[in-house]
Amino acid sequence: MKRATRSLSARFKPFWRALRLWNREGCADLSAAFAYYTLQSLLPILLIALSFIAWILGRDLQLIGQFRESLLAVLPAQSLPVLERALEGFISQSGGAGVLGLVVLVITASNAFLALSRGADRLWWRGDPHAGQQSWVGMIRQQIQLRLKAMALLALFSLLFLLDQRVSRVPLRAPTSVKQWISTQVPFMQGWQQPVNASVDVVVTLVLSFVAAQLLLCLLPSRHVRWTQLLPGAAFIATVLTLLNQLLGRILFLLGERFQAYGVVGGVLVFSLWVWMVGAIVYYGQCLSIATSRRQDGP
Template identity: 25%
Template sequence: MGGRSFIRAAKRYSSANRSDAAAALTYFSVLSIFPAVLVGTSIIGMLDATATARLLDGVRGVVPADSMDIIETAVDGLQQNPSTAGVLALVGLAGALWAASNWVAAFSRALNAVDGRTEARKWWMVMIVRVVLTVIVGALVAACALVAATGQSVARAIGDAVGGSGTAVTVWGWVKWPIVLVLVIVIVALLYWLAPTLRRGFRFRAPGAALAVAAWLVASVLFGLYVSNFGSYDKTYGTLGGVIVFLVWLWITNSVLLFGSEYNASADATSETGSKVQPEAQSKAAAETGADAGPVRDETARER
């Protein structure tokens, strides 16, 4: 079923022009990502002096180099004015929540289109789901950032307490990124589960989420290699090259999120088709069996 669902998802994605919806989501992503970066770096910087640098090192592994220049510039500007970190964190938090909730709303509409449904929930229920989902996803994203940035310090402190600092740090280095990966899959699955009007069990959303995250990692690495070795964005766009690369990367991110949703929808359609065909086949077989068995019973009765 997985292979058929993947092929069907690719066909549906192409025929429905989901890349257009991904472009709209990219717009809201741009509005929300920089306030979120300001909030995250402000909070993490207050918790651990070197945490921000470690967080950026982790982000650098999946974000194209030209895109990192934009993020690092914003972070450097914040770190040069530490006295305003608290105020910027509050302003950034408000801006991030507003922009992220708009992204969630647009993503919800896109998922409804994937499912072929119109919004059936009351407007106030939509608003509640939108706000709650934004807060939950924001908290989980913050948890990912904290795990990536401050986990080593926590592991070292625990290791010092039990007399095995080096071992604790080594073990943490092994398990840190798998933990972050699982958290990211949970975030995407929550979006697939709660955002659309069509509600399916969480476990039915997880396969598409895992596929989307895996595709995002592969696409990010390949796009980074392309930009580093073959791309000519700097020559073509000059100082705007980094901005263009960043926007394309965000578009790729939103595209794979929508593809993961298409995969779930295709898997749902495949399972529903199978569940309908199976009873029909059983009924047909039972009818044929009954038709064949009738005369036999009659002949047996005559013999008696």
């Protein structure tokens, strides 16, 4: 009994150490800062992400409709017409955004990534790992590299979102002969196809979320971190966000409808709450990677 208790305690010890690190470094405040910069960067992020998708697919009205439905859960209805006009105008341009407009969007959209990057440096190295070692040219180069990393990550996330939507549209139907054989031999399995399709969608979303989380954790720190050290955090982030999306998606939609009576403020409150939760989960995932890597490497 004591051996089983010790084994269970040893397995959960990294989670406890990660929670202590999360609390000690003020990750709740870091998540609030991430939510603020995300609100500031929301429209540029959506425009750039949709421009990548439009560059690959062209005008996909069905995808735009799905994009609009997903925004209904977090944005007030009063703001949707303005956002829709901006998105449709952006897609209708044959060459995408102009160079000057794209530069402005990149600078604005990368602020949320920079907030996460500073938080990652604070967790891994308790501050800027290059403090006091860089000239002004090096600092400018670092800022440019961070914004380019933010753009690359946004492009990859857009591709993963596109892949998730495309895979979700593919119906997984069994051949007619198989269906007839099942209906005659095992009739109680006739209604299993829809749950299986839903399970496949969840698995695909979980895999893509893991890939996105691993890419995010690899690009956030200013210095190189071994990708194997980031696997526990990426698995945690992907699992928790996928479960929260399934469990809280409807609740957030109902909250959005309830707070629409308060206008734009209500939509901003609901969206800020969701982004804060995402930021807190991402920071805890990083803390979990740090806790497990330090346990393997020694104190």
